[in-house]
Amino acid sequence: MSGTLRIIWDYDGPIGQVNSSFPYNFDERKLLREIENVDTILDLAKKFSIPMTFACTGFSAEPGDYPYHIGDQLKKINSQGHEIASHSWRHEWFPFLTNEQIRLSLSRSKFALETCVGVQGAVKGFVIPFSRPMSWYARGALSLGDRAFGPWRKGASLGSLIKLIGEAGYKWTRVFYRPIWQELLSDRTQNRNYSKSWENYHVVTLIPSHYFGFDQIAKDYLLSAINHGGDLVISGHPAALSFGREESLENLVTFLELTASERDQGKLLVKTVSEGLFNLNE
Numbered sequence: 001m002s003g004t005l006r007i008i009w010d011y012d013g014p015i016g017q018v019n020s021s022f023p024y025n026f027d028e029r030k031l032l033r034e035i036e037n038v039d040t041i042l043d044l045a046k047k048f049s050i051p052m053t054f055a056c057t058g059f060s061a062e063p064g065d066y067p068y069h070i071g072d073q074l075k076k077i078n079s080q081g082h083e084i085a086s087h088s089w090r091h092e093w094f095p096f097l098t099n100e101q102i103r104l105s106l107s108r109s110k111f112a113l114e115t116c117v118g119v120q121g122a123v124k125g126f127v128i129p130f131s132r133p134m135s136w137y138a139r140g141a142l143s144l145g146d147r148a149f150g151p152w153r154k155g156a157s158l159g160s161l162i163k164l165i166g167e168a169g170y171k172w173t174r175v176f177y178r179p180i181w182q183e184l185l186s187d188r189t190q191n192r193n194y195s196k197s198w199e200n201y202h203v204v205t206l207i208p209s210h211y212f213g214f215d216q217i218a219k220d221y222l223l224s225a226i227n228h229g230g231d232l233v234i235s236g237h238p239a240a241l242s243f244g245r246e247e248s249l250e251n252l253v254t255f256l257e258l259t260a261s262e263r264d265q266g267k268l269l270v271k272t273v274s275e276g277l278f279n280l281n282e
């Protein structure tokens with residue numbers, strides 16, 4: 001059997017970090033460290049010949065000054081064979097947005113990133129900031145953590161948001177949701193109980209994330225995917241390489257060593273998210 005691995009980075013960029021850090025915990029050095037960590041990830045990806053997917057904020061791709069605008073690095077990511085996806089325009093909390101704000105964040109981030117890398121149509125994926133909403137009313141998923149509800153808010157339920165994502169020209173998005181009965185029964189300390197399979201919804205392929213991190217749990221997932229011929233998606237945050245937890249640099253290095261070794265033995269394929277995905281939609 002051989003499995004498939006895809007790695008997605010939630011690259012918030014300075015604008016995303018400002019919008020997502022616990023208020024008002026701002027520290028300019030953290031912004032610089034995240035950018036440096038992406039360079040480290042690119043070096044490792046090159047060393048092990050591992051393609052990855054980087055979901056980036058559109059604001060970071062707009063013309064302007066470092067470190068808030070990092071077009072040169074985004075071009076480097078693209079030129080080294082990795083996939084660039086959108087992580088919204090400025091890391092908005094989608095359940096709070098008006099429908100028009102959602103459309104603008106989706107379209108402007110795609111346009112800014114594609115203009116930056118110079119390839120129209122290059123941005124095929126959308127990674128929802130904060131992974132919110134986790135509610136999907138039609139599927140019985142209701143997450144109080146979304147903090148905004150109602151059928152008139154298209155950003156408050158995954159079903160309606162995914163339709164807008166598709167209308168903006170995206171082909172895939174990563175989703176986290178689970179029906180309320182699973183929510184009540186599950187262990188809240190684990191991130192392993194969300195929907196885990198690929199599926200198509202309207203024109204968009206829904207991507208699960210099986211785990212955030214590169215520690216022993218991620219390695220067990222990798223070996224299990226190989227044994228079962230599974231499609232594994234592992235996600236991480238470049239900023240977290242410095243935090244010394246599941247997503248630490250040490251864990252990443254040993255995870256990539258294992259990945260390269262299994263791949264070299266013919267047991268594993270490593271792909272960007274878009275690679276080999278769109279036959280699902282045909």
Ligand SMILES: [Zn+2]
Pocket residue numbers: 010011012016020087091129130
């Ligand atoms: Zn993010």
